[in-house]
Amino acid sequence: MAKQIYYEDVQVGSEITTLEKIATTRMLVQYAGASGDFNPLHYEEDFAKNLGVGRPIVHGLLKRAWLVNLMTDWIGGDGVLKKLSCRYRGMDYPRKMKTFDDPVDGDTWYCKGKVTKKNDADNTVECEIWVENTKGEKNTTGTATALLPSKSK
Amino acid sequence: MAAFVVTDGLKQLIGQKEPPVVFKVEEGAIQRFAQAVGDKNPQHSDVEWAANSKWGRVMAPPGFTGWPISAGFNLFKLFEKLMKAGAPMGLLDGGVEYDFQAPIGAGDILVAEIMVASIEGRETKMGPTMVTTLQSTYTNQRGAVVLVVRNTFLNF
Numbered sequence: 001m002a003k004q005i006y007y008e009d010v011q012v013g014s015e016i017t018t019l020e021k022i023a024t025t026r027m028l029v030q031y032a033g034a035s036g037d038f039n040p041l042h043y044e045e046d047f048a049k050n051l052g053v054g055r056p057i058v059h060g061l062l063k064r065a066w067l068v069n070l071m072t073d074w075i076g077g078d079g080v081l082k083k084l085s086c087r088y089r090g091m092d093y094p095r096k097m098k099t100f101d102d103p104v105d106g107d108t109w110y111c112k113g114k115v116t117k118k119n120d121a122d123n124t125v126e127c128e129i130w131v132e133n134t135k136g137e138k139n140t141t142g143t144a145t146a147l148l149p150s151k152s153k
Numbered sequence: 154m155a156a157f158v159v160t161d162g163l164k165q166l167i168g169q170k171e172p173p174v175v176f177k178v179e180e181g182a183i184q185r186f187a188q189a190v191g192d193k194n195p196q197h198s199d200v201e202w203a204a205n206s207k208w209g210r211v212m213a214p215p216g217f218t219g220w221p222i223s224a225g226f227n228l229f230k231l232f233e234k235l236m237k238a239g240a241p242m243g244l245l246d247g248g249v250e251y252d253f254q255a256p257i258g259a260g261d262i263l264v265a266e267i268m269v270a271s272i273e274g275r276e277t278k279m280g281p282t283m284v285t286t287l288q289s290t291y292t293n294q295r296g297a298v299v300l301v302v303r304n305t306f307l308n309f
Contacts, residue, residue: 021191034189036223060246061220065190068216081215087248
């Protein structure tokens with residue numbers, strides 16, 4: 001795990017360590033099982049086509065979980081994630097599988113963020129966060145608030 | 154093109170609470186969730202490591218719960234009710250707002266109380282769209298509110 005970050009280490013504008021993810025059709029089925037979200041929109045071609053999104057799309061919830069992962073990796077074991085919100089502004093499409101384990105080439109997603117505000121009263125930081133695909137499209141954007149430990153306490 | 158008009162039948166559903174759902178947070182469910190998300194923090198997957206951590210057990214990543222379906226709530230039944238009252242048939246997840254109030258870990262028993270907080274008519278790129286916000290409050294076995302979530306859905 002990464003080294004613990006402290007409130008004093010970050011400034012407004014500090015970048016959150018980028019987290020790289022991929023989504024494959026297989027991972028969407030795995031996520032459906034783990035989350036209980038069995039909406040056919042995420043695994044059935046005709047269903048997705050009829051709904052007008054072209055083909056199965058990545059769960060908004062999975063991208064949201066990636067953003068939580070971005071924040072919790074960054075704040076470390078002594079940081080506390082207080083709030084997180086995100087909006088889905090566009091569709092993302094998973095890579096298809098080539099073998100049992102390996103997908104074909106396709107999009108990679110970069111979870112990113114930066115600090116927008118520091119609150120000295122309670123050692124919390126407010127952040128802008130987003131998921132960007134290979135084309136640079138930010139289809140999932142949000143904000144997060146986290147408590148960071150202090151070096152002086 | 155115009156904004157979706159919220160029918161009287163839909164307006165009556167605003168503020169209505171659904172029957173509470175009780176569910177147990179299982180260690181294996183946390184592990185499978187963390188694996189599906191690709192979250193490598195041993196706090197969510199390594200039983201031995203977690204036993205020696207400050208929490209003493211496997212803890213759920215924030216956002217492990219908060220999606221009404223993962224609590225065992227029949228979301229589609231609620232939307233069928235909304236559709237009968239005039240909601241359009243297309244359904245997309247519009248976003249989420251989490252307010253994490255206390256940690257959730259393996260063995261916790263949570264009660265989820267879910268209600269329709271608001272229904273608004275808008276015009277979006279999908280055409281006339283109904284925007285529904287569900288508010289869910291999760292309370293643990295010690296009576297502490299651990300999580301308040303607002304999920305937004307788009308019907309078009």
